[in-house]
Amino acid sequence: MHVFLETERLILRRFTENDADALFELYDDPAVMKYLNGGLPADRTEIVTLDLPAFLGYYERFPGYGFWAAIEKRTGDFLGWFHFRPRPEDPVDEPELGYRLHRKAWGQGYGTEGSAALLAKGFTELGVRRVTAFTMTVNHRSRRVMEKLGMKFLRTYFEEFPEHERAPGSEHGEVAYAITREEWLARNRS
Numbered sequence: 001m002h003v004f005l006e007t008e009r010l011i012l013r014r015f016t017e018n019d020a021d022a023l024f025e026l027y028d029d030p031a032v033m034k035y036l037n038g039g040l041p042a043d044r045t046e047i048v049t050l051d052l053p054a055f056l057g058y059y060e061r062f063p064g065y066g067f068w069a070a071i072e073k074r075t076g077d078f079l080g081w082f083h084f085r086p087r088p089e090d091p092v093d094e095p096e097l098g099y100r101l102h103r104k105a106w107g108q109g110y111g112t113e114g115s116a117a118l119l120a121k122g123f124t125e126l127g128v129r130r131v132t133a134f135t136m137t138v139n140h141r142s143r144r145v146m147e148k149l150g151m152k153f154l155r156t157y158f159e160e161f162p163e164h165e166r167a168p169g170s171e172h173g174e175v176a177y178a179i180t181r182e183e184w185l186a187r188n189r190s
Contacts, residue, residue, distance in 0.1 A: 004068050007117045010110065012068035012082060015055045019069060022078040023047050031103050032080075035139045038167040058085055064126045065095055070105075070114055079105040084118040084131075094130045095122060099145075111145040119149060120188075123181045132178045138169030143177075150187045151177035 002014040024047055026032055030039030058066035065085040072079050080101035086092045097118060099111050122128035135142040137156055154176040161170060 004066075005117055005121055006073070007113050009073055010079070010114050010117075011071040011073055012114060012117070013071060014059055015052060015067055015069050015081075017052060017056070019078070020044065020048050020052060022069070023051060023081075026078075026080055026100060026102055029103060032100060035136045035142070035167050035169070036100075062086060062092065064121075065092075068114075068118075070099075070101065070110065072105075072110075077104075078102075079110060082114045082118060084122060087132075090132070091129075093126075093128055094132065095128060097131050097133045099142075106141070111142070112148050115145060115149055119179070119184060123184045128181060130178055130180045131184075132176060134174055134176050136167060136169055137172040137175050143175065146177040149179065150183060151179045152183070154178055 004012045004014065006012070024042050024044045027042035027047065030041075033039050033042075055067040062085060067081050067083045067085070069081055070079040071077065080099065083098045084095050086095045090096070097115055099115060101110060105111075119131060122131060131151070132154075133146050133151060135146070156173045156175050158173045161167075
């Protein structure tokens with residue numbers, strides 16, 4: 001097991017090809033996928049042929065960045081994942097932060113805990129200048145995590161999605177948040 005980082009309650013490790021079933025279970029929960037694709041059923045073939053290879057490819061192309069399986073230390077349970085990686089249109093030192101967690105992990109602070117650890121690693125070890133995060137305007141839980149991390153609201157924007165993938169609330173748009181290294185350092189000095 002290749003551990004990327006640990007927090008008080010979490011291990012964030014590299015994904016392996018053996019994680020297809022865990023990802024399928026996560027992606028097949030309509031509540032988890034509500035703000036992503038409207039809660040459509042998961043496609044295991046897509047996970048095996050597209051998602052996992054993409055996750056695994058990040059580790060070689062972008063050292064220090066990628067998708068990280070979130071494992072609860074106490075139980076060893078797969079809770080979901082975090083990503084910390086540059087989007088194709090952004091500089092390498094401006095990664096995007098994201099997360100997708102099982103319902104059983106909601107409301108317990110795991111999103112904030114894992115995200116805070118990734119911000120700390122990025123700003124103190126990886127030379128990151130700025131971190132962004134995105135979610136639907138109506139995804140208040142995810143927005144609250146971003147705000148707890150000290151990320152600032154940047155803008156609301158609208159994307160076009162195929163009708164069958166439109167999630168409830170998409171008519172309200174998406175939101176972007178960000179935090180710079182300087183903002184993070186100022187916040188974490190106190």
